Amino acid sequence: MADPAGTNTLQALVDELRTGCERSFGDAHAMPPGVYTSPDFLALEERDIFAQEWQCVGRASALKAAGDYLTARIGEQPIVVLRDEDMQLKAMSNVCLHRMSVLLEGRGNVRRIVCPYHAWNYSLDGALKGAPLMDRQAGFCKESYKLPQIRCEEWQGWIYVTLNQSAPPVHTQLAKLNELIDAYGMSNYIETFHEEHVWNTNWKILAENFMESYHLPMLHRATVGPHSRLEEMECPPGYPAFNYHWITKEASLPIGNAHPSNTRLTGHWRKTTALLAIYPTHLITLTPGYFWYLVLQPQGVGKVHIRFGGGLAPEFIADPEANAHMATLKQLLDEVNAEDRRGVEAVFRGVHAPLARPGQLSHLERPNYDFARYLAGKIGAH
Known part of the structure; x- marks a missing residue:
């Protein structure tokens, strides 16, 4: 038997998400709690996003x-x-x-x-x-x-x-991103490690955590937080298939900046990191010397399977010290991931609270606003 009450509740949630996304960015709020906790909303995501997108x-x-x-x-x-x-x-x-x-x-x-x-x-x-x-x-x-x-x-x-035979080619959807990051030469970066994990949170909470750097000084205060100056971050408006933001700084690890033999990158690009969120679930930190990434897959509303990997630009692959640099980086990434896990699992517990309400976003959470608008545009489109 159909469940009109459940259907009405789901439609109200979708309407609430869409209404929130109609706000200008200057008045943007976080997504409503139900998008993270509703199995019916996840079923729509599976139908309208995961069965359709690259x-x-x-x-x-x-x-x-x-x-x-x-x-x-x-x-x-x-x-x-x-x-x-x-x-x-x-x-x-x-x-x-x-x-x-x-x-x-x-x-x-x-x-x-x-x-x-x-x-x-x-x-x-x-x-x-x-x-x-x-x-x-x-x-x-x-x-x-x-x-x-x-x-x-x-x-x-x-x-x-x-699985979608009519989806436009990837390179067509990401043509603008190609222009933005072409000088890095990411095609030639070599993966040096790969792991798989399952965390107790909703996939979107982890995706949003990756997209914004507003949390770095606090959540990562024991690792990268002290080196994260929020005033250095640029968060431009996103595009239909992705969002991004930049951090330009002198890296604490040599592999965070361009290798001396790197002739592709010039000027400030030699020390600029790109943080890329390719919808729906591909998240990349791309630096002049290394990259690391997450690929997410929901396992119900409260668990997310994570492919976690990374590697080096070709100049560092050829560098005699590359293995030592990568080992240092991997240790740091593991510590950062442990902090992120605590953070996103705490948010998942919080969104279930009867008194939970979505607050206003900061100017550094522009990618989250764009991600919410992407979701609102896809849900119900098929």
Whole structure:
């Protein structure tokens, strides 16, 4: 039986979000608590955002050889992305065509994709190559089986996938971002570490935390906070597919500024960090010498799966001290992430409070305003 009360409550929440987004930025407020706590709102996000948009699944440099693969999900659809025998990136369904077991887990290298359940096995282009004893079934035709292909594109060294056959290409949606960050040469940065975590918060709370630097002096007072001067930060208006902000400063770590042999960056760009939020869930800190990133996936309203990784610009990859610099950075990032986790999990507890009310945003939270408007524009669009 339909739930008119539940439907009305959800529509009221969507209307409240949209009404808030109609305010000018000078009078902008945080999003209403229900967008973080409502399972029905998450269902709309799954339908109207995650099933429609391009989503990052990792770094192309992590797949170096034929047969290298990584696995991910788009909503409820398991996928695998790999280098085929021609070294092309290919994405396909990660579900066996026999009894529908998930095929591969994690990351690795395979010559064939072998189902762990009944050993049906597929080539790197998804064609069924072997099915034990199935030749005894007269109706079986091996040639009629091939894993469904999924749209896959590479942008600036990142792998993006989507289930939406009509979504505009990634490079089209991110053309303006290309212009803004082209001089960094991010395509050539090499991933040096990758981890996966699950935190107890809503995915949007973590996304918003990454987008703004207003929290740095307080939440990160034991790590990067003392080096974070809010007056140095620029938060320009965002674009339909992304938002961004800049911090220009002399870095405390050598890899935070351009390497002496870096000829791509000049002037203030040699010490400028770009913080990028590519909708819906790809978050990047891009510096002249290194990058780190988060890719988010909701696991219900109160848990978020995180792909966390990073690496170095090519000049630092070639530097004899690169490993030591990266180890120092990784230790710092782990400490910063621990602080962020405490912060975003505290916000998730807070948004459930009966007296919780969204307050006015600061001028440094312009990216959060743009993110809210992105969500309001997508929810209910399909």
